Amino acid sequence: MNIGIVGIGLIGGSIALRLKATDFKGKIFGVEKNESHQKKALQLGLVDEIISLQDALAQCKVIILTVPVDAIVNLLPEILDQVTDQVIIDMGSTKTNILNLIENHTNRGRYIAAHPMAGTEYSGPEAAIPNLYKDKVMVYVDAFRSDEDAFEIADGITEQLEMKSVFMNADEHDMHTAYVSHISHLTSFALALTVLEKEKSQGRIFELAGSGFESTVRLAKSSPDMWTPIFKQNRTNVLEVLEEHIKQLTMLHSKIKEEDYEGLHKLIKKSNKIKRIIK
Amino acid sequence: MNIGIVGIGLIGGSIALRLKATDFKGKIFGVEKNESHQKKALQLGLVDEIISLQDALAQCKVIILTVPVDAIVNLLPEILDQVTDQVIIDMGSTKTNILNLIENHTNRGRYIAAHPMAGTEYSGPEAAIPNLYKDKVMVYVDAFRSDEDAFEIADGITEQLEMKSVFMNADEHDMHTAYVSHISHLTSFALALTVLEKEKSQGRIFELAGSGFESTVRLAKSSPDMWTPIFKQNRTNVLEVLEEHIKQLTMLHSKIKEEDYEGLHKLIKKSNKIKRIIK
Known part of the structure; x- marks a missing residue:
């Protein structure tokens, strides 16, 4: 064969x-x-x-x-x-x-x-x-x-x-992959853009990049030829998860902005539940 | 000694x-x-x-x-x-x-x-x-x-x-760490919250979690007792970088929303420049 x-x-x-x-x-x-x-x-x-x-x-x-x-x-x-x-x-x-x-x-x-x-x-x-x-x-x-x-x-x-x-089925697949794969790539792309933007004005910023940064940003090395069509084909789900993600980031932002550190602590603790799922 | x-x-x-x-x-x-x-x-x-x-x-x-x-x-x-x-x-x-x-x-x-x-x-x-x-x-x-x-x-x-x-000096240090360490943790916390939120209604979502997801979300296992005080002590820088990051995510969002896939491709390609910096 x-x-x-x-x-x-x-x-x-x-x-x-x-x-x-x-x-x-x-x-x-x-x-x-x-x-x-x-x-x-x-x-x-x-x-x-x-x-x-x-x-x-x-x-x-x-x-x-x-x-x-x-x-x-x-x-x-x-x-x-x-x-x-x-x-x-x-x-x-x-x-x-x-x-x-x-x-x-x-x-x-x-x-x-x-x-x-x-x-x-x-x-x-x-x-x-x-x-x-x-x-x-x-x-x-x-x-x-x-x-x-x-x-x-x-x-x-x-x-x-x-x-x-x-x-x-197809709907399940496309929605689940948006949540556990496509969004991870978008956050990495955005993180890379955020830091590269700052580096322009600040130079030595990357001297400090540790392992935490590397693991969250590594997907930003992924091919635009591969990923642009994925976001296009899965547009509806990707927009949904991206909106939810921006909402969660905005929530963390307002806790810090309003100096509600008890609320911030609670959100971080809640996010820790991801331990149940990944090794 | x-x-x-x-x-x-x-x-x-x-x-x-x-x-x-x-x-x-x-x-x-x-x-x-x-x-x-x-x-x-x-x-x-x-x-x-x-x-x-x-x-x-x-x-x-x-x-x-x-x-x-x-x-x-x-x-x-x-x-x-x-x-x-x-x-x-x-x-x-x-x-x-x-x-x-x-x-x-x-x-x-x-x-x-x-x-x-x-x-x-x-x-x-x-x-x-x-x-x-x-x-x-x-x-x-x-x-x-x-x-x-x-x-x-x-x-x-x-x-x-x-x-x-x-x-x-102290200002440099706190600004640089906000960009290469503190923001990575915030994006991971938010990513975990995003996905956990969806899991509530959808159940089997994590069957699909691959290595990309794991690496971007692993920092969300970090201790709230350690990290809440960091965001408190570095509040100004953290708010700045978080605002920039939300801006970049919003830019990716509007490219997808407006179906400007050429623009999206350009942004992803720009983010690829992170290759210069991390192995």
Whole structure:
């Protein structure tokens, strides 16, 4: 069984690396329009060959889409038009729009909406790492709409990646990811902008950057090409969570402004409940 | 030379652990009013004995203050009243208020304002780790106001902790820490509150929490007893940076709201410049 990966960056490259470390037979083809990424992917041995999307559809049983979500929205309908028994796995971070778009497509059953909850702040083929997915969660969205044989093949790959599976509908998925992933990126981008703004006038501000700063701001290194389309595709949920977040920050602000330190202490203590959830 | 550490938690306990791993002769005494912390500190071997502040002043050449900053503000004047040739090192995270408070004290020279740019989101004696300070920055604030012999002793400890030294005045220090440390904590607290709020109505939201979320929210596990006084003592700077941060978030919000994705892409790309600064 050959696999074609469309977009050989952090996500696609890490799938390739992991599959090559298993007893996966078959070839891994890369479909990639960025020439320097093509070269890098071959150099790093992520893929056996770079081929066109047409050739990938002809030669592969499985096509995995790991390009930015707006590119998936553009590509998927024309891919499904040409599908016979291939399996098309979409690894994008947003699902509602794409699922609505192809809802009534004749070949809907060949399509799997999946979202691996894994990543780093780095991008491109050099960012690929073999254990990116190990013990992380793969979310399947509206899995009941996929053909059983197609789902089994996709889930076999999820198993090879050593991931746990979770099932959701599209609305749930897009709302939850807005809260636990998309907002984290927005706060990091904003934090970086805040501090860079100040640095202009103050210079040595970063001498003091400690580990707390690094961990909250590291996501601000993430690719704008990847993230702008995510915010676009998940606009409604992202606006909702961003408004709630600004409200919470404004509450902390007014406690400090009004010197209500008892109230501030209470809010911080309340936020500590996050201990229940993350290690 | 004996050392007395006032407040045996993450900061004080980690100093003790590191000193005990060097060829430090002398005893390490703990001054600690929390009884369970007293027991824990003895059990973990962080300190040789728990004694009173009075006894510490009588038996130690060096007193290190690692209690919350409001407790330092309360304690320091009475400690300086009793000092003869001891060295008092304040490891708190804010400096302007405390320095103003003791500016004209007869024993001002025995006091060292230092701030180790190191920490974790955990607190209490169990949180102490031996390499917390290794390769991190120790900021000395208005060091020229300390007696030379007192400074040399403090700097000897900094060296034992394997830290680099940086020198600043109080205004610089409090402004810079607001930007690279205090704001990171506020964004984490607010992020935790945002997500916990949603979880109430939505339940399974945290199944999806990936590594991005964990790193941006982990500081929300930090102690309210430690952090409320920091925001109080550094109120003006913290309000300034919080206002700037809310402004930046609001800018991201309006780009998404107005569907100006080119503008959003530009802002994210601008935030990427943080790569220059953090590894």
